[in-house]
Amino acid sequence: QVPLAESGGGLVQAGGSLRLSCAASGLTFSVYTMGWFRQVPGKEREFVAGITWNGGSTYYSDSVKGRFTISRDDVKKTVYLQMNSLKPEDTAVYYCGADHRGLRVERRDEYDFWGQGTQVTVSS
Numbered sequence: 001q002v003p004l005a006e007s008g009g010g011l012v013q014a015g016g017s018l019r020l021s022c023a024a025s026g027l028t029f030s031v032y033t034m035g036w037f038r039q040v041p042g043k044e045r046e047f048v049a050g051i052t053w054n055g056g057s058t059y060y061s062d063s064v065k066g067r068f069t070i071s072r073d074d075v076k077k078t079v080y081l082q083m084n085s086l087k088p089e090d091t092a093v094y095y096c097g098a099d100h101r102g103l104r105v106e107r108r109d110e111y112d113f114w115g116q117g118t119q120v121t122v123s124s
Helices: none
Strands: 004-007 010-013 018-024 032-039 046-051 058-060 068-073 078-083 092-100 118-123
Touching: 004 092, 018 032, 018 092, 018 118, 032 068, 032 078, 046 068, 046 078, 058 068, 078 092
Parallel strands: 010 118
Antiparallel strands: 004 018, 018 078, 032 046, 032 092, 046 058, 068 078, 092 118
């Protein structure tokens, strides 16, 4: 059973906003660093944003900095990605990942669990 479930994807016009959610189950959520990655066909999954388990430090890729905001609610065991000023190049499948006590949020290979992804499509 996949312990992470993304939701909130969809079709939006350029300049619009979406809020993705990733709900965890069966994990001690508070000790997991959480990350959002995205992938388009033929390319590797790339880092978008991450938030650490100890103190909630946030990190962003240069391509989304200033437009996206990651946050977490340890009581609800959910991580969010608020995406504003969306561009067509943001179109991808978005995945959330969980990294036990992780510190290097950008390292895809260090994540322990992944959700099944949610499609985000931005039309021009």
